[in-house]
Amino acid sequence: MSTEIQVKNPKTMAFILMLGAFIGLFGETALNMALSNVMEEFSVKAPTAQWLTTGYLLVLAILVPITALLMKWFSTRQLVIGGLVISLLGTILAGLSPNFVLLLMGRLVQALGTGLILPVMMTVVLLIFPVTKRGVVMGLMGLVITLAPALGPTLSGVIISSLGWHFIFWFSAIFYVLLTVFAVVKITNVSEITKPKIDILSILLSTIGFGGLIFALATMAEETFTAPIVWLPLLAGIIALILFGIRQMNMAQPMVNLRVFKYPMFTLGTFMMFLGILIILSSAILLPLYLKGALLFSAAVAGLLLLPGNAVNVIMSPIIGSLFDKKGPRTFVILGSITILIGNIIFVSVISATTPAWAIIGAFIVLFFGLSMVMMPSQTNGLNQLPRELYADGSAAMNTLNQVAGAAGTAIAISIFTAGQTGYLLDFPDASQREVLAAGVKTAFYFTTGISMLAVICSFFIKKPNEVKEKSLTMVKATEPVHR
Structure with a gap:
């Protein structure tokens, strides 16, 4: 018996939501390559400029759990169109900004729109596609969640070098306009509006x-x-x-039903996603710093060096999604976690002020090959264990923790990077700036290696939801008294 909600154009709806979320998540890291440009143009220091990224994550983390409540008050159509329009206004404000304050305000407004679209995307996809096709669709959604922030430095590096950082926002604005038009025509309501009491x-x-x-x-x-x-x-x-x-x-x-965490595979899947986002956002801020500051590549070249790793993610995510429907999550998550660990070990082994570019490209490819096998299967397997009435709460909880992971990954990576530089200068006071910066990045990759080891351990506990249910039933039967 089919449990999905029937809509006229499910693929078109999914495409609009995924592209809208992609542009928003791309915005998380798009300015990482441009921070030095913004600092110079507006005469602000690094701690202040960093709020262009952190403020974005802050708004997402605050708004995403509230969106779970908004989905019970407003229709899917209202939230999607509203989210796209708000995002458009934010990108226009940021693109026109004559000073840092207005640029930051534009970023925060865009984050408001993204915070509406993200949980709606995940919930709608779960509702309009049957379980048998969910792997492929969630593979594409996983691609959006992992590729967008990872691709931010790559695309923005090319844009900054050829046109200037303002055009990052103008390209986003063009997509938001087109998506808003499509959303008005194609998006239909699939959520149940119950209007619960606002607490x-x-x-x-x-x-x-x-x-x-x-x-x-x-x-x-x-x-x-x-x-x-x-x-x-x-x-x-x-x-x-x-x-x-x-x-x-x-x-x-x-407001958010935390009983979703009573489902073990959802909890484990969310935790695996959390670890994956930690690694993605850490590398997204560390590698641009390293490639530009230690290896002295331009923003455009530094961005292009990260492209092969992102290409692997693009190719592998839909493949893993289709195989997931047949094979299940366990094998992919275990192999992927081990591959992520290998990628981080390579980074720790090769990073220096004289590392050849091919070594960084290779390590990044290995890293994202592993991430493509972990992120989608963990997410889909976790959400598959939830009953339909908890989809909105599950997606809100998962997305909120993803934003916390992003902020934590960025902050912890920079903290360890700074400490690594300080320690290296104490040991080698005559070292060049390139050597000091490379040492700081290398120290920070020890952190992501430790996170990878934790992911490997957790991966061995992944099971299909029906296997968990069958095991629970077996245990119940085993504890029942025997009547003679």
Whole structure:
């Protein structure tokens, strides 16, 4: 019996949502290559310029869980068109910005639109495609989630070198205009509008929790952990998230139903996604710094050197998606996690101030070959265990943690990178700036290697949802008393 919702153009709907999410996620890292240009043009320092990325992630982390509630108040059509229009306004504001403040405001407005589109995309895809075709579609969606932030430095490097950083926003604006027109014609409503009571306290706790956590992580890249500007928001964020969790578990109609984490494969799949995003966003900020600062490549060449790894991801994601429907997740996730570990070990082994470009290209290809085998199967397998009424809550929870992972990956990578540079200068005070920078990047890749080892361990616990259910039934039967 078919459980999906019948719509006239499911592929077109999925395409509009995925492309809209792709442009938004591309925006997460698109300015990484341009930060030095922005700093020079607007006379701002690195800690200030970094908020162009961190502020984007901050808005996403705050808005995505709230979107789970908005999906019960507004139709799919209203949210998609609204998200695209808001994103368009943000890109126009950023593209026209004559100063840093307006540029940052434009980025935050664009993030608002992306925060609406992301969870809607995931929920709609789960609803309009049958389980038997979900692997292929989720493979494409996984490609959007992994490729967009990874491809940001590559495409923006070419745009910056040939046209200038403003054109990053103008190209995005063109796509948003076209997608808005298509959305008006093709998007239909698939969500169930129940209009539950809006709990202001839940929204406040969620905002303080995720906002405080990401603000602290981002600030930690420039300040010590003992600085009040770090530990105060971190403490406030943790307390707020604990209170948010307790409140959600005791509400009849929670803002985000945290009972999704009672499903073991969803919890494990979300955690694997979290680790994968940590690695992607860490490498997305470290490699441009290394290629431009230590190996002295231009922004365009540095971007192009990352293209083969992204191409592997483009090719492999739909293939893994189609094979997932036949083979299941376990083999892919285990092999992929081991491959990610190998890729990080290569980075740690070869990074120096004189590393040949082919070695970095090869390591990046290996890294993304592994990521393409881990991300989609983990995500799809986790969401497949949820009942239909929890799809919106599951996608909101997963997307929120992805944004936290992105912010954490960026902040921790930069913190370790800075510490690595300081340590290397103490040991080699006469080292060149190129050698110091390479040493900092190498130290940061020890962090991603450790994350990869954790992913390998977790991968061996991946199972199909029906296998988990069968095991649970077997255990129940085994504990039942025998009547003689």
